[in-house]
Amino acid sequence: MLRISKITDYGTLVMTRIATRPERHFSAAELAEGLGLGLPTVSKVLKTLARHGLVNSLRGAHGGYNLARPASAITMAEIIDALEEQPFGLTECSASAGVCERESDCRIRVNWLHINTVVRRALEDVSLADMAEPAHAVRHEHPLRGPDSRSKQTVS
């Protein structure tokens, strides 16, 4: 639920690792070894990332992968988009067609879209370079809301 798949999780690990040495190529086997993951799995992740243009692949002996762009120019949103099958969005809406059509007329949907936008922007705001950096790299003002304040009743 509201959780990225393991594949995507592995993807961030792999990408972060590759980002540590922009100059060289990493073979799938080397990455699997270094990260303690299965070779087939890492290989699958890398293929997908390559297909989406996030890493360059070099085939043949001495081949391997490296970042297609500087780590600072790759966002978490892109990595997630590449590795998750379904298109981005917290709700489906369309799938259960026939539900939303009914009398409620689904004004809810509009607000879900807004929530989606916020979530997505959060993911676009974090670059791969940020992920490799210790914490402070991620811009982040309000560490957590205070327990109060909510329910201020919007009233745009």
Add this chain to the structure above:
Amino acid sequence: MLRISKITDYGTLVMTRIATRPERHFSAAELAEGLGLGLPTVSKVLKTLARHGLVNSLRGAHGGYNLARPASAITMAEIIDALEEQPFGLTECSASAGVCERESDCRIRVNWLHINTVVRRALEDVSLADMAEPAHAVRHEHPLRGPDSRSKQTVS
């Protein structure tokens, strides 16, 4: 993925419907009928919501459910927390124990936590009342960047 479950989706529909008439009680059957969903399913959702204190239940003949609090005091985060089993979080980290421990020392994790916080705050910022309102009701500044704007925030 990165998608809420259908149960949670139904939950928002049900809650929104109940919120339209704070004074009266809705039976599960009535809600199911009105939303075009299966009775057992709606019933299950309502039971869960009741168990988490988001709705009050009245048993017996002429029983039913109503909101435990005003719609403006119930957040989407609460609804999601109630209906999704697993605790909130985009990553698991702990599960694949042994992976993160390795040399990379998982600085990544720290940044995932930050992303989580931002996502969660987005969900806490939207009340049930907002969901029922047409779009503009959802406050929607830039939760991540704007250092100013919402600076009233207890930042303890």
Add this chain to the structure above:
DNA sequence: CTATACAGAACCATTTCGGTACTATTTAGG
């Protein structure tokens, strides 16, 4: 005391997910 309605747990079918295997293609190097 009966009909209505919620409470809770258990259950099953289907889908999704994680992981593996297999075949084909590309390239370096002797």
Add this chain to the structure above:
DNA sequence: CCTAAATAGTACCGAAATGGTTCTGTATAG
């Protein structure tokens, strides 16, 4: 050339999660 190394792509399978239903129990109105 020919072989070894390495990626590309597809297909497959077992396990877990999900969605949905059913059944039994309890409370309450009339």
